[in-house]
Amino acid sequence: MGSENLSLIDTRKRANFRLCNVSGYKMDLLEIHAKDPKFHVLFIPGNPGVISFYLDFLESLYVLLDGTASVTAISHIAQTEKNWEHGRLFSLQEQTDHKMNFIEHELQDVEVPIVLVGHSIGSYISLDIFKRFQGKVAYCICLYPFLAVNTKSSTQSIIKKIAASRTLSTGFSSIVAILGLLPVWISRILVKNSVGNSWSPAAVEALCSHVLRYHTVQNMLYMAMTEFEKLSEVPDWSFMREKKSQMAFLFGVDDHWGPLDLYEEISNKVPGAVLAVEKENFTHAFSCTEAGSLWVAKHVSGLIKNYFSKIDSE
Numbered sequence: 230m231g232s233e234n235l236s237l238i239d240t241r242k243r244a245n246f247r248l249c250n251v252s253g254y255k256m257d258l259l260e261i262h263a264k265d266p267k268f269h270v271l272f273i274p275g276n277p278g279v280i281s282f283y284l285d286f287l288e289s290l291y292v293l294l295d296g297t298a299s300v301t302a303i304s305h306i307a308q309t310e311k312n313w314e315h316g317r318l319f320s321l322q323e324q325t326d327h328k329m330n331f332i333e334h335e336l337q338d339v340e341v342p343i344v345l346v347g348h349s350i351g352s353y354i355s356l357d358i359f360k361r362f363q364g365k366v367a368y369c370i371c372l373y374p375f376l377a378v379n380t381k382s383s384t385q386s387i388i389k390k391i392a393a394s395r396t397l398s399t400g401f402s403s404i405v406a407i408l409g410l411l412p413v414w415i416s417r418i419l420v421k422n423s424v425g426n427s428w429s430p431a432a433v434e435a436l437c438s439h440v441l442r443y444h445t446v447q448n449m450l451y452m453a454m455t456e457f458e459k460l461s462e463v464p465d466w467s468f469m470r471e472k473k474s475q476m477a478f479l480f481g482v483d484d485h486w487g488p489l490d491l492y493e494e495i496s497n498k499v500p501g502a503v504l505a506v507e508k509e510n511f512t513h514a515f516s517c518t519e520a521g522s523l524w525v526a527k528h529v530s531g532l533i534k535n536y537f538s539k540i541d542s543e
Contacts, residue, residue: 244288244300246281248309252330255313257304259284259514261291266299268342268367268537273358274457275326275349275375277449278305281435286515286522293530298344301344303331304454312444318420318451321459325354342367344533349375349486351514357473360468368536370529371478373513374487378460382485385457392454402446409441416441432517466498477532478494478502479525486515501530 241262249258259272259280272287274280279304280287283524291300292396305312305324319327337344343366348354361370379385408416416437421428424436441443469476480492495502505528507515515521 240478242288242291244284244291245500248301249331251327251334251336254327255307255309255434256306256327257281257309257363259287259300259302261287261300262471263291263296263299266341267297268344268532268533269339270294270298270300270344270346271332271336272300272302273345273347273351273354274302274304275351275373276446276452278306278308278324278351278452279435279439279445281350281439282514283516283522284431285429285437286526289523289526291531293526294533298527300532301336302329305448307448308439308445310439310442314444316444316447318448321350321354321452321454321491322455324452325357328354328358328540330361332358332365336365337464339365345369346529347374348372348516350452352376352487353456355482356465356468359472360465362473365538367475368533369472369476369478372525373481373484373487373515374478375456376460376499377491378457379485379488380491381488381490384485388450388453389457390498392450392457398447398450402443402450405441405446407417409437409443414439428517429519429522432514438517464498469495469499469502473502475536478505479528480504481513482506482508482513486513500517518520 244259244261245258247258248255257280259479270290274281274283283302286298286304306319306327307317345355345358352374353376355369357370359366391401408419416452417433420433420436478495480489481486489506492504492506496504507524509524511518511521515525
């Protein structure tokens with residue numbers, strides 16, 4: 230990692246985490262407040278919707294925007310460390326409605342424009358929010374977007390089968406939950422030696438503290454099941470064409486959730502759309518490494534600065 234990136238890490242303003250209750254449901258919030266913001270970044274996570282996975286990315290983004298924006302990230306309901314909703318399962322539509330309720334209740338007094346940034350299924354949710362709040366949302370950025378089912382993906386096929394089966398989903402959730410019952414230091418070692426070998430400390434902690442929970446995995450799978458149902462539908466190309474000057478998309482080279490086939494389809498269906506492909510060999514889970522978080526934060530900050538620069542010059 231270069232000296233410039235290390236310097237950025239050293240100067241990052243630390244985010245604040247708090248529990249928020251909206252419409253009777255508790256969720257985690259990550260917030261970084263600017264003194265005099267020109268706009269407000271609202272981040273919508275993927276699935277799992279654990280916002281501490283994105284800590285490095287969001288703190289870096291705040292610094293790269295030079296303090297011109299406040300940053301808020303909102304988790305998905307029932308994908309929190311504690312089982313606040315007592316085992317209730319929430320669909321994609323319910324998670325989306327909850328984000329809209331959050332904007333209506335918590336951001337109603339925000340007078341500056343909102344910039345939506347979504348990752349994976351959070352991109353789909355962000356586009357839905359954009360449709361609902363066109364007067365408040367100025368710009369929408371979709372990172373490694375999951376906008377349509379990829380029938381060529383064996384991974385999606387396996388997840389779909391597990392999520393659709395009550396027996397399989399219960400069994401898988403139970404196995405993961407057993408790992409969560411182990412002493413924390415053992416869980417961390419297992420994570421680091423498997424999926425998290427190159428992960429940042431924040432990502433390892435997020436997995437151990439939030440994902441290795443029965444209620445979280447159950448909600449991840451149930452939400453995934455409803456994602457596959459909803460995303461079998463054709464994307465709203467007309468809305469994308471109408472708002473293409475207020476949207477941007479970032480794809481990965483080898484990402485089955487947001488494949489390059491979708492990149493090509495958007496390019497054809499939405500001529501002139503702002504599209505980019507990340508070729509630095511980061512994965513769909515870019516935020517789980519410090520290098521991935523910094524690279525994507527630089528890309529997103531550049532998009533936002535360019536957008537408002539054009540607006541100011543008009």
